[in-house]
Amino acid sequence: MEDKPNFTYSRAEKLKSKKLFEILFAEGKSVTQFPLRMVYVQTDATQDLAIKAGVTVSKRKFKSAVKRNRIKRQLREAYRLNKAILFDNSPANYALLIMYLGNEMPESEQIHKSMVGLLLKFKGKIGNRG
């Protein structure tokens, strides 16, 4: 754990289940660090991985599939490189969904800064409750 940082983001870590998405949209709680918003919900401890995450970009704000893909890739990279913040000591299992709220194409540097802030905010919240 301490010798090499884990920067992977494989299939098992991705949020796949349709059911979970429905639950997230229905009863998820949110943390916002503009231009990002995270919706999260606590899941069963029976799952193999502690945290599953997905990213999303509104089709209404970005009609072009190319632009949507680009933003999602940037979000995924930012999460992949900074997820170690969460994996140190997570008190419970969570499903996360990170959304992009901006109206224009973002800079990667800005996304990275916002992602770090967002993850720290989230960590503070669940730490306080647990």
Next chain:
RNA sequence: CCAGCAGGUCACCUUAUCGCCGUGUGCUAAACUUGUUUUAGUGCAAGGAGGAAAGUCCGGACACCAUAGUGCAGCAUAGCGGGUAACGCCCGUCACUCUAGUUCGCUAGGGUAGGACAAGUGCAACAGAAAGCAAGUACAGGUAAUGCUGUAGUGAAACCAGGUAAACUCUAUGCGGUGAAACGUCAUGUAAAUCAGCGUUAAGAGUUGCGCGCUCGUGUUGAAGGGUAGGCGGUUAGAGCUUUUAAGUAAUUAAAAGUCGAGAUAAAUGAUAAGGUAUCUUUGGUUUUAUCCAAGGAGAACAGAAUCCGGCUUAUGACCUGCUUUUUUU
């Protein structure tokens, strides 16, 4: 040199770090149905969006459904011939038409919702008495009488036809519907929902717009398994691609050889950093101009597979070839 038209080609590159996806292969571990097994982890190798992947506008392949049949209605197409799995697509050709040239014979290029006004209905600017059901001008002739007859006049067309079908309509041909969230299958697992047999057939319900037809209903016995979410198959070797030869004016077809080129599913095919290329542009110098040289700046457009093919349409950067027109210089 600039502009237009036609045709063709490509779809930026390199390096570093960190990642994603399936495939092949090696190692390790676990499981048992001990196998060229399955699962997990890990190393290596080669590969990983398009010319439009887009719009979803046509045509197919494939799958399921009698709520699928049938008649009417409806929709689509429209010279002729050919190509094709098929098409509303493509090729050739005739006619008409537009543009340019012309030795007035034509030539080159483009366009065409180019079947029928020999059945019926409708429509028609201006002029005109009148362009269809109601009227009637002038002159002449004729009659018992009358637009009854001729001529003039208006107009493309006048008591009778003609024009018009991106007007109804008619003719010919074709068309069932739903689309990969189709469909098949596996495991989990509960009822009113499914299937088969027997009996009852009365009201009624369903369908594509309507009719016919078809299906269902209610009781009982037995059997198997739906919906939702998930896994696997379908699902990437195909009307495939490249080259050569032959047939054909061409679209295209045939034969031979070679070749395998993404398979995701909240959706992979990347992110970041540095450098460079095509190209554009600014300044200065050179040259009659074109050009060339130096320095600086910008720097790849449109766009993301989603069952698969054939087209059409739309978006869009750069280069090459040919033709035409205009201007300048020699």
